[in-house]
Amino acid sequence: MRRPPESDSSIVSVMKDIKLDPKTESTYECFNCGTVVHATAPDSCPNCGAEMRNRRMPIE
Numbered sequence: 001m002r003r004p005p006e007s008d009s010s011i012v013s014v015m016k017d018i019k020l021d022p023k024t025e026s027t028y029e030c031f032n033c034g035t036v037v038h039a040t041a042p043d044s045c046p047n048c049g050a051e052m053r054n055r056r057m058p059i060e
Contacts, residue, residue, distance in 0.1 A: 025039060026038070026039070032048050035047045
């Protein structure tokens with residue numbers, strides 16, 4: 001089994017923080033029904049009222 005090198009720069013480049021401007025339009029996805037909208041920080045899904053997530057932010 002091959003181990004990745006200790007200083008793998010490709011891993012570091014993926015783990016950058018994303019600075020988001022709340023006034024900039026982003027793509028959001030509903031956690032419940034999967035509706036995708038382009039908006040500036042929607043409060044809830046326009047179809048079912050559930051929580052939305054910014055698709056640019058990773059889910060952990």
